[in-house]
Amino acid sequence: MAESQDWLTQLKAHGYRLTGARRAVVQVVASSARALTPVEVYDAARTAYPALGLVTVYRTLEKLEELGLIQRVHQEQGCNAYLPHAQGHQHLLICQRCGRAVYFDGDDLTALFARVGDEHGFVVREHWLQLFGLCAKCQPEVNRDVS
Amino acid sequence: MAESQDWLTQLKAHGYRLTGARRAVVQVVASSARALTPVEVYDAARTAYPALGLVTVYRTLEKLEELGLIQRVHQEQGCNAYLPHAQGHQHLLICQRCGRAVYFDGDDLTALFARVGDEHGFVVREHWLQLFGLCAKCQPEVNRDVS
C-alpha cells in the first residue's frame, strides 16, 4: 500500500531501521479504516509476521505517533486506539457500530470557538471535536441488532 | 456547600447510605473547579477523613457517575478525572495551565454537526467537544513559566 510505503520511508528518514516487525505493524495500521488498539494491531500483524511481540507493537506505535503518522483516538470504550493521522486540521466522525472513522474539515469552527472562549475570559488554543453516529452501511443493520 | 448537600440527598434517595467516607469524597469533588483524578480526590479527602481508603474513592466516584452527578473528563494527560456534571447540554472549556473547567452551551451546534454527518452518509447521534486554552488568571502567568 502507498501510505504504508510512505511511513516506512519516514521511519528510515528519521534514522530508524526497517525490520520485519515494523513492516508488519505499519502495514496493518496504515491500511485500517478503524482505530486499532495495541492488541488488535498485535493480532492482525502476526498473520504477516508470527514472531512479533506485543512489546514491539507498543514501541512501534510510539514512534509512529512521535512522527505524527498516527493519532490516538478517544472513545467511550477506551482511549488507546490509533488511527492514521489526517493531513491538516481535521476532525473525526466515527461509526458507533463498525468503528469506521472518517475525517472532516473543521477550519471554519476556529472563529466560533475563539468567540466562546472570549465570553469566559479564555484564550482558546486548541479544540477537540468528534462526532459519533452510524455510517451508511450500518444504518440499516443497527435495527436488527440486539441492543 | 449547597451542591454537596444535594448530592448526599440524591445518594440517600437512591438507597445508598451516608457515611463519613462518602461525605468527604462528595465534599471534595462537588466543590472542585478542576477535574480530579481518583488519587487527587483521595489525597484531598483524607484531610477531612483520614481513615479513607482509595478503594472507597473509586467506588464512590462510580456511584456519583451512575447518578449523573459527575462526568469523566478526557485530556491529553489522561482520561480518568472527574468533574461535577453540567445541567443540560454543555461542553467544556479547560485551562491548560491551572486546569479550571468552565461549561458553555453547545445546543446551536447540533444542526451543524448533523449536516457534516450527512455529507459523509452518517447519521450523527452524539458529539464530543472540548476547548483548551488559558483562563483570565493564567494568561499573564504563562509568560513567566518555564516551558
Add this chain to the structure above:
DNA sequence: AACGATAATGAAAATCGTTTTCAATTATAA
C-alpha cells in the same frame, strides 16, 4: 560479500492504575 557498531527484538519481570475478595465495621429501618 563480510564486518562491526549499535538499534531493535522478544521474553520475562516490574510497575502502575484499577478491581475483586473478604472479614470487620457501621448506617439505618424496625
Add this chain to the structure above:
DNA sequence: TTATAATTGAAAACGATTTTCATTATCGTT
C-alpha cells in the same frame, strides 16, 4: 436497642503498559 445488610479498608488479584536484558538483525563501512 437490635438486626440486617450495605459499606468499609487491607490485601490480593488483575490487566495494560513499561522496563530490563541478553540475543538477533539492520545497515553503513569496508
